[in-house]
Amino acid sequence: YSTLRLIMGDQLSHDIAALQKCGKNDLIMLCEVLEEVEYVPHHKQKITLILSAMRHFAQELRDKGHNVHYVALDDTENRGNFTDEVQRATEQFNIKKIIVTHPSEWRVLSMVKAWEKSFKIPVNILEDTRFICSPARFSRWAHKRRGLRMEYFYREMRAETGLLMQDNETPQGGQWNYDTENRQTWPKDCAPPERLRFTPDSTTRQIQKLVEEKYSKNFGNLDNFEWAVTRKDAVRALEDFIEHSLPEFGKYQDAMKKDAPFLKHSLISPYINIGLLNPQEVCEAAEAAYYDHHAPIESVEGFIRQIIGWREYIRGIYWLKMPDYPDSNALDADRKLPSLYWSGDTKMVCMAQSIQQIQEYAYGHHIQRLMITGNFALLAGIEPKEIERWYLAVYIDAFEWVELPNVHGMALFADGGLMSSKPYAASGRYIHNxxxxxKNCTYDIKTRIKENSCPFTFLYWSFLIKNEKYLSKNHRMSFALRNLKRIDENEKEVILKKSSEFLDSL
Ligand code: FAD
Ligand code: DLZ
Ligand code: SF4
Known part of the structure; x- marks a missing residue:
């Protein structure tokens, strides 16, 4: 073989850059490696999804007639990381050139960048065209302005893709953003739609066995594994979402309900992130539902904004700010991660629900991630690196490029406001609303300093007390800080004492 084309576990797209013009003399390589499986203690379902999807993808490539070199995790020759495995393959197959699509993470990109020198053969790193906005384009956009806000970036992405546009400048329906019509609570007696889930086939069961043997101590439960592991099934999951959930996606995108982990969310982030679905095709499918009068503009616009707005913006920030991005800690948060994040063992119903659902499904929707587990970490002052490692490990869709800006910037405000204009700190009242x-919790949402007052509430006030000086520089915090001034000094002391006793007890 002359050329080695490397495909990583989140690059499982048949039309990916590294597979363009793949010929008879080329060898496509996929490898399961310990370093990727163990760099954080991934949820068992996450390891299963990625390895099973890799094996299915490799088989699809073979079926199309390609030459495939696949290294399994338990192959005795396996050297355990991308660099050593690629080197072994270049020697074994006398490779003259390597082609790879730009890795999604900084950590892996720096590895790949060292190969040309150490292997002494050319290494072509091709742009990942599955994203709409390249890192270079995002950087040009960012350098033109003082504050970065997603909304303006998003409008450019709308104009560029033509999604929901009447012409180059006019958004469909006349408005760019319909969020004011969203944000409703879930109605009392309404059951969420059944989700299309997929029964594990023999390939997936084989991986499940391997994961149970080697990673039995990792977080999460494998019995509920019902994710799609092929593009064909991921497309079915997308169609099912568009048919049954998209019409009310917008309305309920911020709602939370006990024992109902999915509501009207799409559950497609893992498929987009590993390459089984393309973000553009997902948005076009949603757009078609609008033009077919199947789903209203506020749902379709809200959904498309998550993908060509938030998702692209997050990735832009990642490449703009790496590798220093994780090092900031604007609020000097230094608490170790409480064990309840792994056990779900707490009387706080909101936290217990959010964590137990991750154990069962490796999933949590946006508001649980931001306003429950994220908000708690912010209010409790958990050290950014501790909680970021948790986020990277437990969710099925977690890769550093998307996890880090969401956690470090959005949830923790650790970047001091690069990504959001104020911390998303909220008291129990938000969760109650x-x-x-x-209403299912033993804690009392209405009080602040009683024996059983809601921890989110006293932690919220103690967060404001502790960070008052820093936050007073931010005019968007002035309303909250004015309310803080109404609390007398004695009560403030009780709040601080209660908070530290509570946190120390965790
Ligand atoms: P839906 O609610 O149906 O949304 C549709 C799609 O929009 C998602 O599939 C996703 O592709 C995209 N999307 C929405 N919001 C975001 C966002 N903020 N950033 C990137 N894409 C977005 N998403 C990940 O893919 N991986 C992560 O590791 C991750 N970590 C997060 C951590 C925190 C603290 C927060 C607040 C958000 C995080 N998100 C992450 C974003 C978002 O929560 C998930 O993409 C979403 O919950 C996935 O479920 P869904 O497919 O049902 O999403
Ligand atoms: C997350 C993950 C896991 C668990 N295992 C593998 C693997 O064995 N082989 C592989 O190619 N990729 C894996 N991945 C995804 C990679 O971590 C991801 O592709 C890189 O981090 C991209 O930068
Ligand atoms: Fe969470 Fe407080 Fe509500 Fe209990 S009362 S569910 S701890 S917000």
Whole structure:
């Protein structure tokens, strides 16, 4: 073979850059490696999804007539990381050139960049065209302005893709953003739609066995594994979402309900992130539902904004700010991660629900990630690197490029406001307004310093007290800080004492 074309576990797209013009003399390589499986203690379902999807993808490539070199995790020759495995393959197959699509993470890109010198053969790193906005384009956009806000970036992406546009400048329906019509709570007696889930086939069962043997101590439960592992099934999952959930996606995108992990969310992030679905095709499918009068503009626009707005913006920030991005800690948060993040063992119903659902499904929707587990970490002052490692490990869709800006910037405000204009700190009242968790909880949402007052509430006030000086520089915090001034000094002391006792007890 002359050329080695490397495909990583989140690059499982048949039309990916590294597979363009793949010929008879080329060898496509996929490898399961310990370093990727163990760089954080991934949820068992996440390892299963990626390895099973890799094996299915390799088989699809063979079926199309390609030459495939596949290294399994338990192959005795396997050297355990991308660099050593690629080197072994270049020697074994007398490779003259390597082609690879730009890796999604900084950590892996720096590895790949060293190969040309150490292997002494050319290494072509091709742009990942599955994203709409390249890192270079994002950087040009960012350098033109003082504050970065997603909304303006998003409008450019709308104009560029033509999604939901009447012409180059006019958004469909006349408005760019319909969020004011969204944000409703879940109605009392309404059952969420059944989700299309997929029964594991023999390939997946084989991986499940391997994961149970080697990673029995990792977080999460494997019995509920019902994710799609092929493009064909991922497309079915997308169609099912468009048919049954998209029409009310917008309305309920911020709602939370006990024992209902999915509501109207799409559950497609893992498929987009590993390459089984293309973000553009997902948005076009949603757009078609609008033009067919199947789904209203506020749902379709809201959904498309998550993908060509938030998702692209997050990735732009990642490449703009790496490798230093994780090192900031604007609020000097230094608490170790409480064990309840792994066990789900807490009387706080909102936290217990959010964590137990991750154990069962490796999933949590946006508001649980931001306003429950993220908000708690912010209010409790958990050290950014500790909680970021948790986020990277537990969700089925977690890769550093998307996890880090969401956690470090959005949830923790650790970047000091690069990504959001103020911390997303909220008291129990927000959770009470958006969910039915509180009415099932032993804690009392209405009080601040009673024996059983809601921890989110006293932690919220103690967060404001502790960070008052820093936050007073931010005019968007002035309303909250004015409310803080109404609390007398004695009560503030009780709040601080209660908070530290509570946190120390975790
Ligand atoms: P839906 O609610 O149906 O949304 C549709 C799609 O929009 C998602 O599939 C996803 O592709 C995209 N999307 C929405 N919001 C975001 C966002 N903020 N960033 C990137 N894409 C977005 N998403 C990940 O893919 N991986 C992560 O590791 C991750 N970590 C997060 C951590 C925190 C603290 C927060 C607040 C958000 C995080 N997100 C992450 C974004 C978002 O929560 C998930 O993409 C979403 O919950 C996935 O479920 P879904 O497919 O049902 O999404
Ligand atoms: C997340 C993951 C896991 C668990 N295992 C593998 C693997 O064995 N082989 C592989 O190619 N990729 C894996 N991945 C995904 C990679 O971590 C991901 O592709 C890189 O981090 C991209 O930068
Ligand atoms: Fe969570 Fe407080 Fe509501 Fe209990 S009362 S569910 S701890 S917000």
């Amino acid at each position: 958006m969910s039915d968790y509180c």
